[in-house]
Amino acid sequence: MKRIVTLLTLLFITAAIFAQKGKVTSALSYKESGDLKKAWETIEETIDPENKRSKSSIDWPRTWEARGQILHAIHREDKTDIVDDALFKALESYQKAIELDEKERYLKSIKVDLTFLQTDFSNYAINAYNKEDFETSYKAFEKYLEISDMPLMAPDNGVQVADSAIIYNTGLTAFKANEYETAINYFKRAAEIDYNGDDSYYYIYESYKALGDSAKIFETLNEGFTKYPDSEPILVELINYYLDQGNQNDAIEYLDRAIAKNPNNATYYSAKGSALDKIGRQDEAIEIYKKAIEIDSNLNTPFYNLGVIFYNRGVDVVNEANELPPSAVKEYDEKIAEGKEHLKQALPYMEKALEKASDLDSNKFSIMESLKVIYYRLQMNDKYDEISKKIEGAKN
Numbered sequence: 001m002k003r004i005v006t007l008l009t010l011l012f013i014t015a016a017i018f019a020q021k022g023k024v025t026s027a028l029s030y031k032e033s034g035d036l037k038k039a040w041e042t043i044e045e046t047i048d049p050e051n052k053r054s055k056s057s058i059d060w061p062r063t064w065e066a067r068g069q070i071l072h073a074i075h076r077e078d079k080t081d082i083v084d085d086a087l088f089k090a091l092e093s094y095q096k097a098i099e100l101d102e103k104e105r106y107l108k109s110i111k112v113d114l115t116f117l118q119t120d121f122s123n124y125a126i127n128a129y130n131k132e133d134f135e136t137s138y139k140a141f142e143k144y145l146e147i148s149d150m151p152l153m154a155p156d157n158g159v160q161v162a163d164s165a166i167i168y169n170t171g172l173t174a175f176k177a178n179e180y181e182t183a184i185n186y187f188k189r190a191a192e193i194d195y196n197g198d199d200s201y202y203y204i205y206e207s208y209k210a211l212g213d214s215a216k217i218f219e220t221l222n223e224g225f226t227k228y229p230d231s232e233p234i235l236v237e238l239i240n241y242y243l244d245q246g247n248q249n250d251a252i253e254y255l256d257r258a259i260a261k262n263p264n265n266a267t268y269y270s271a272k273g274s275a276l277d278k279i280g281r282q283d284e285a286i287e288i289y290k291k292a293i294e295i296d297s298n299l300n301t302p303f304y305n306l307g308v309i310f311y312n313r314g315v316d317v318v319n320e321a322n323e324l325p326p327s328a329v330k331e332y333d334e335k336i337a338e339g340k341e342h343l344k345q346a347l348p349y350m351e352k353a354l355e356k357a358s359d360l361d362s363n364k365f366s367i368m369e370s371l372k373v374i375y376y377r378l379q380m381n382d383k384y385d386e387i388s389k390k391i392e393g394a395k396n
Contacts, residue, residue: 011268012118021046021057022040024066031070035379040082042214043067061101072117077125087124090117091143093095098152111152118147122166129173138173138182141166164195180207191227196223198231212376217241233260239271248275266296273305282309300356304363307349311370318377343374365394 007035023046030039043066046057057063071090074083083089094110094117101107125140147153148163171186184207191200201224208216221241224234235258242251255272262268269292276285286309289302321335350371357364368391 002112021060021062024057024060024063027070028066031073036070036074036077036079037082039070041297043070044128044276046052059100061097061106064093064100065106065113068097068113068117072120073112075120087120087140088143091147098150107152109157114147114150114153118144119314125169125173129169134173135179138170138177138179141170141173145170164190164193167193168200169194171200175207178210180210183207198234199227201228202231202233202237205234229257230261232258233262243271243275248279251275254327264295266292266299266302268296270302270305272298273302276308277305277309285309298356300353303349303356304353304367307346307353307367307370310346311341311350311374314346314377315373317342340377343377346370347374347378365391368394 023042027039027043027046030036030042041061045051045222046054046063047067048054049058068090071083071086071093075086075090091114093144097106097110101110121140121144125137125144128134128140142167145163145193148166159241167186168190171190174186175183184204187200187207188202191197191204192308201220205220208220218241221234224231225238228234235254239251239254239258242248242254252272252275255268255310258265259267259272264394266326269288273285273288273292276282276288286306289306292299293306294303303311317335317339320387321332321339324332324335351368354364354371357367368387372384372387372391375387377379
């Protein structure tokens with residue numbers, strides 16, 4: 001009798017096992033027929049830890065593979081009302097299936113599943129990027145790379161080829177999502193395989209800049225320029241770095257390199273003129289500013305800076321004249337005449353600077369004040385009255 005009871009118990013257990021595994025088949029059938037809601041509900045019953053009958057199916061690799069396939073289908077049909085983030089959850093299911101498949105019975109089919117899933121991660125990332133949902137985009141690109149790095153996905157010849165474009169794009173989308181640490185990691189990987197190397201270094205620099213890591217900023221620019229000396233963006237940022245640090249001599253050295261690469265870039269000449277001016281090499285600065293204007297007369301900065309140089313020279317000489325004793329009449333007259341000559345040189349540049357200055361230009365008011373002094377010293381009364389009215393209007 002005991003033997004009959006035992007046999008019946010075994011039969012019952014076996015039936016229960018097959019019943020639960022049969023649900024996996026049923027769930028897949030619902031998927032194939034298009035009833036994704038029923039497919040999801042059915043497959044979830046097979047992994048319910050509260051359900052004693054799920055004991056046989058919850059540890060079965062095929063259950064989790066089927067669950068991944070159903071989730072993938074839900075993603076493709078965009079059925080977010082059934083499950084949200086289905087694509088990401090599909091990957092988790094496949095990973096669980098691999099973990100449970102100790103006898104490696106299902107790895108071949110799971111590899112095919114993951115290949116299709118990887119393609120959809122790429123498409124999903126691109127679509128999210130186009131919608132400017134950069135956080136979702138970089139996370140999807142990350143999952144693409146995660147699949148590539150899985151031992152199961154290794155090529156048959158054992159030679160792993162880096163997904164260079166995906167690595168770079170993951171860095172780019174992470175950067176746009178303000179995930180700077182993540183961006184740095186991926187751009188470093190891209191630079192290591194020399195994919196968009198100069199751009200990768202540029203974004204590494206921008207990421208460290210956003211993080212406020214001053215030591216890494218210079219280190220990155222220096223390393224990037226050493227590896228990619230023809231990269232204009234890196235060169236420009238290296239110049240800006242030295243200018244910001246007040247290191248005019250090094251800035252001039254790199255500006256000369258930039259000018260050699262692009263001799264028709266007026267901005268380089270203007271920046272070099274400013275650097276020369278700051279270290280007292282004004283005569284050289286004047287010639288460089290004139291060269292900038294010759295190349296591009298639409299730039300406002302060289303006009304303004306030239307005006308300031310000549311204006312300051314004129315004012316300094318006039319101040320020297322005013323400090324002379326009353327008896328030094330001849331020397332006074334000579335100083336005043338010299339001062340006026342400098343102001344005459346400043347005049348056309350200051351007028352051009354005012355003409356080009358917008359209402360938002362922070363230098364506009366100081367340009368008008370300088371012109372007021374010039375018009376007064378040169379006895380240009382009509383111009384003096386006109387600029388005085390403009391200054392009053394600006395104050396009001």
